[in-house]
Amino acid sequence: MAYITLKNINKIYPNGYHAVHDFNLEIDKGEFIVFVGPSGCGKSTTLRMIAGLEDISNGDFLIDGKRANELGPREREVAMVFQSYALYPQMTVFDNIAFGLTLQGVDEDVIEEKVKKTAAILGLTDYLDRLPRALSGGQRQRVAIGRAIIRKVGIFLMDEPLSNLDAKQRVTMRSEIAQIHRETGATTIYVTHDQTEAMTLADRIVVMKDGYVQQIGTPYELYYNPTNVFVAGFIGEPPMNFIRETVKDGKIPFGENVIDLSHKLGDRLADYEGKEIVFGFRPESIELGKKDNAYQIKATVELTEMLGDNTNVYITAGEEKAILKVDPHDTPELDEVIDFSIPYENVYLFDSETEFRIL
Numbered sequence: 001m002a003y004i005t006l007k008n009i010n011k012i013y014p015n016g017y018h019a020v021h022d023f024n025l026e027i028d029k030g031e032f033i034v035f036v037g038p039s040g041c042g043k044s045t046t047l048r049m050i051a052g053l054e055d056i057s058n059g060d061f062l063i064d065g066k067r068a069n070e071l072g073p074r075e076r077e078v079a080m081v082f083q084s085y086a087l088y089p090q091m092t093v094f095d096n097i098a099f100g101l102t103l104q105g106v107d108e109d110v111i112e113e114k115v116k117k118t119a120a121i122l123g124l125t126d127y128l129d130r131l132p133r134a135l136s137g138g139q140r141q142r143v144a145i146g147r148a149i150i151r152k153v154g155i156f157l158m159d160e161p162l163s164n165l166d167a168k169q170r171v172t173m174r175s176e177i178a179q180i181h182r183e184t185g186a187t188t189i190y191v192t193h194d195q196t197e198a199m200t201l202a203d204r205i206v207v208m209k210d211g212y213v214q215q216i217g218t219p220y221e222l223y224y225n226p227t228n229v230f231v232a233g234f235i236g237e238p239p240m241n242f243i244r245e246t247v248k249d250g251k252i253p254f255g256e257n258v259i260d261l262s263h264k265l266g267d268r269l270a271d272y273e274g275k276e277i278v279f280g281f282r283p284e285s286i287e288l289g290k291k292d293n294a295y296q297i298k299a300t301v302e303l304t305e306m307l308g309d310n311t312n313v314y315i316t317a318g319e320e321k322a323i324l325k326v327d328p329h330d331t332p333e334l335d336e337v338i339d340f341s342i343p344y345e346n347v348y349l350f351d352s353e354t355e356f357r358i359l
């Protein structure tokens, strides 16, 4: 049985704005779930409905098989970490972490033991006497996490917890959050707009757009089997390249190049004759030069970005633009005309009208 169930959950704000539409998800105990999507897609609203901070307009919310729609935040046994750390500035790290337990009237000895154990997990042992202002952003966020995990709740909710940190701290904190999850085993729901955070942390990812769930799956499933153009373009960095063209005689143009879709569509080719189709390929799934069993494309190099372990090559072919990820040792010259190949197996096709994946 699922530990948390969201069944046809909807949120309509008092002003009439329908922020979340028919959200369905079953979460197992101990899972790390990430809600990802562009700003305003309804991630926080959904998380806040789970936390009990926002009413559920429609649908059923179950914890451990029992309806929990009407339970208050405390009764749901959830702990939440926000983007702003919300620490008490006049309290030491120790007191900030201990705060929830102190309120509950827990024994001082027990509090001391728990705070020390929590601080050890988070690498805060040497900072317990400090005030928040004497900590780095990453350390403050750790205190906020400490305050949440010390309560041994069943469900751990995090809303963009890393967005106030710089790029380097984010990477460190990301691996620490993964480590904390391994150690505590708490069921975690994490909200972010950052696909890299989602890919690296999640057991399963929920991709949202405009209040609708687009796809739910493991990072692997979302990367290799995106269900529509949006998910294909959102997961992966740089994003998937898309060419939108109308099929004529089973072919579409890619600048001066001709893409013969019979290699991909076979018998289904006739279904798409005269229709616009979306041809997608990932920057990293091409090969330089002319290869067999691949679409061979001639294009001009507009810009190159050397990133160390790879180079992003921006190309144009007629009106079309795309990004290729290549080995830095193979970086072409600006304005050079290059040949590259897209293996047939690495091509994704989408229906241009519905945006759903065809192949």
Ligand code: ADP
Binding pocket: 013, 014, 015, 017, 019, 037, 038, 039, 040, 041, 042, 043, 044, 045, 046
């Ligand atoms: P996300 O977390 O994905 O950035 P939110 O869940 O915060 O998105 O918001 C989803 C949508 O709901 C947005 O369009 C936002 O403007 C709207 N919204 C959020 N809170 C309210 C509110 N209290 N009243 C009306 N609309 C709201």
